C-alpha cells in the first residue's frame with residue numbers, strides 16, 4: 220500500500236508530498252498507514268536514536284540518516300516508590316519535540332522542501348530550527364510575544380529567523396499560517412503535520428523497551444497534544460500487537476489557567492487563556508481538539524489540572540533532587556502531586572520531563 224495522508228472529516232486522500240497543510244474541506248490530515256505488528260526483533264539495535272524504531276514508522280528511504288541528531292533513548296528513571304520520570308529534556312535541543320521534528324524534517328527532506336515556516340511557543344520552534352539546520356533547509360519561526368529569550372536565541376543560533384509576533388499563542392499561529400498560505404511556503408508544523416506524531420510515538424516504544432512493560436498510569440502534558448496523540452497511537456499499536464494486555468490510564472494534564480479539554484465533550488470548550496507559568500501547554504484552541512477528545516484510544520483517560528500556585532514549588536522540589544525542568548514540566552508534576560494527595564493511584568506511574576529548566580528561565 221502506498222503511504223499517504225487521509226482526511227478524517229471527508230475521507231479525501233493525499234500523497235505525502237502535498238504542499239497544503241490541511242484538507243480542502245478544512246480537516247486536519249492523519250496518516251494512512253498501519254505499521255507491522257510490534258516485535259522486538261524489528262527494532263534496529265545499532266541505532267541510538269528514534270530511528271531504531273523505524274520499522275514502525277512510514278519511512279520509505281534512508282534520508283533519516285542525514286536528519287537525526289541522536290534524539291531519543293532518554294532515561295526512564297525510577298524516582299520515587301511507584302513513580303518513573305522519563306528524562307525527555309535530555310535531547311539535542313532540550314525538549315521532547317526533537318522526536319517529532321526528526322520525523323517531520325525527514326518528510327521535508329524526502330519531498331524536496333527547501334524552505335519552511337513554523338510557529339511555536341518555543342520548544343517545537345527550537346527543534347524544527349535545529350533539524351532544518353542539520354538537513355540544510357531554510358527556516359523561519361514565529362513565536363508569541365513573551366516567549367523566553369533563551370528559546371529565541373537558540374532558534375537564531377541554528378540559523379533560522381525568528382519573528383516575535385505581538386499577540387497570543389493562538390494569534391501567532393494564525394498569522395504564521397496566513398503567511399504560509401499567501402507565500403506558498405511549506406508549513407512544517409508540529410500540530411498539523413502527521414509525521415510529527417510518528418516521532419512522538421517513539422516515547423512509548425522506548426519505555427516499553429526499557430522497562431519491558433508500560434506503567435499503569437501515564438501523565439501527559441497537553442497543549443496541542445503532540446505527545447499525547449503519538450503515545451496513544453503507540454500504545455494502541457502495542458495492544459493490538461498483543462505485547463501488552465492492558466492499556467494504561469492516561470492523565471491529560473492541562474493548566475488550570477488554560478483548560479479547553481477539561482469537562483469538554485466532543486470538542487474543546489471555548490475559553491480565554493489566562494497567564495500561566497505553564498507556557499508550553501497554554502493553548503486555548505487545540506487544533507486537533509476533536510481528535511484528542513475522540514475515540515482514538517481504547518483505554519481509560521482523565522483530564523486533570525495543574526494548580527498554578529504549586530508550579531514553582533514542584534519545580535524547586537525536582538531541582539533539589541537534581542532534575543532542573545521547565546515550568547511547564549513542573550506543572551505536570553504539580554498536577555500529579557495534587558491528584559495523589561487526594562487519592563492514591565492504583566498501580567505505578569510515569570511522568571515525562573519534557574523540557575529543560577534553563578529554557579524557561581527569563
Ligand SMILES: Cc1ncc(COP(=O)(O)O)c(C=O)c1O
Pocket residue numbers: 314340341342343440441442443444445446447499500502545547548573574
Ligand atoms: C515543555 C513542554 N511540555 C509540554 C508541551 C505540550 O505539548 P503539546 O502542545 O504538543 O501538547 C510543550 C509544547 O510546547 C512543551 O514545550
Ligand SMILES: [Zn+2]
Pocket residue numbers: 226227228229230231242243244245246
Ligand atoms: Zn477533508
